[in-house]
Amino acid sequence: MPVYARTVPVMERHRFDAASLDRYLRGHLAGYRGGLEVEQFDSGHSNPTFFLSAEMADGRRRDFVLRKKPPGKLVASAHQVDREFRVISALARTDVPVAPAHLLCTDDSVIGQMFYLMSCVEGRILIDPSMPAQTPAERAAIFDSMNDVLARLHKVDPVRVGLGDYGRTGHYVARQVARWSKQYAELKTEDIPTMDKLCAWLPEHIPPEDPTTIVHGDYRLGNLIVHPAEPRIVAVLDWELSTLGHPLCDLAYNCIGYHLKEPPHGFATVDFHKLGLPTESEHVAAYCRRVGRDRIDHWNYYVAFSLFRLAAIAQGVYRRGLAGNSSNPDSAKMSKAPRERAELAWSLVG
Template identity: 50%
Template sequence: MDEAKLTAYLEQYIDGFHGPLTLKKFPGGQSNPTYLITAASGKYVLRSKPPGKLLKSAHAVDREYQVTKALGGTDVPVATPLHLCQDEDVIGNWFYVMKYMDGRIFWDPALPDFTPAERGALYLEMNRVLAAIHSVDLKSHGLQDYGKPGNYFARQIGRWTSQYKASETETIDEMEQLMAWVADHIPPDDGQVSLIHGDYRIDNLIFHPTRPEIIAVVDWELSTLGHPLADLAYQCMQWRMPSASLMRGLDGIDRAALGIPTEEEYVRAYAERRGLTGITHWPFYLAFSFFRLAAIVQGVMKRSLDGNASNARAQEVGRLARPLAVKALAILKEYNVL
């Protein structure tokens, strides 16, 4: 990026911004490149679309800007968005700038540096904020048109099947079987519609420097209006991922000794927060989440092969499509629905 050109632009459009600035790319992240801006006026975060040819509707930084702006003043903590730039002449692609949040990001859901009591408190906070996202009054915050009404799972399955096929680099028989199963087993519409984050996991949360308190939920690229249990099941995938893997799961560790709730306890706590009497079709929600993640990582693989991936480990991530589909089929067999 041309730092001088970016400095002049931000000085024009962000109140109080003063250069010079330096940029440093954050580690991690497989989709939208994210940078720390250190300027004379303070620290900021810039998030942009990746370079190269992109899949339709992917990398929508404009939607991220829209939703985080709408969530200001709600019970959902976000990093305050400051400016959206849709002029590709500035850095070569669309981007937005938000306030820098000085806090902690945890990459390992096992939270190895904490006591059992501290881990339990952090998981309770994750549960609270997820329920808060799903409790946002859509109309009063201008989000009633943020997604299409009805048929959420049918639309999502169609979208991610299409995205997967557009990114396909080999035939994965297990993925073909999983795509067919989720398409044929969509539960009856129960009327639940909420804002959903779409990628709610521990490393997309910024915690207070010392307290078990989330100060910002980040990476809203996949957010939309949809079924809240899709978000819950997506996070609960981590209970079923192996701990010694790139996906950093909780399977194979002594969660009780660590003070981490079981999947059943976490789901029950969420249901109580939202006043739900029970959750049916849980195997479907889990299988759908694995299917969707497999389609996402296949997209990462395709971007890597095309030379425009955001992360150096993109091909390693992309190879997870097959094991994710295998795991989903194993879960369906566990519940005797396959």
């Protein structure tokens, strides 16, 4: 039986007209024959994500994943599932592992919001980086594979895969600081002094190095599918925040867990040697070897920027939870996350 991430019955606030979807798929998905079954993954909180199973022309059932925009009033620059569809379609021609994309529907009348459909890749979602069920050797191999896939992504030529206009070239950090500062201001629910300090300090201290690559934007273990039985990455998920940008911001975001203490995402206090996990410096050094870098200057800036960005994102999740628009049932409990992440970021640079 295939191994997938955990699913639950479709949450009431994310229910849609399955009969309408069935009619659409009959006309747009090659080989589709009906028998549609729909459940919801308990992850993919920004853009609601659904597990679909259907009968196909060869007489077998096939599994798919549908990602759509959430309901309700949305921030203009967020939840662009059409961009997710575009980037995974382009990367399918590279050595970056992604789920095969099938179709994009921009007609809101079908299920209420724009959505796209991709194949369901068999494997495991390991949310906790300490991976308690794995052996030290398996943990080391999974972290190394995660590192390798990120380096592969950053070595892809955007123009060559048709993504030359997927974002602007250069000045990524400045644009991101401005974007997340604005979004935080629009969605803030209380005053957080360290966020105000970061909004002022970060744009004044941007490192001079300014390369441009394809960046994932939320590259972490929980957004990767690990092979069902082997310690390697078989697909990268959740490309909502992807664009053309600074690769060191992607790497720093991937290292945030080294600075956070609370599980499941934080693992700053674990015994790395005992678990078989690389230290932050070892993880960064492995990446540098793979992309041909000698060193990284201003590392703390990139980590602080990533924590600042994560604080702004957490603020958005919390605000959507208060409004009842989030697919994460615990989003309304995230009131402390923006402050904690902002204070940690400021401690690195303030």
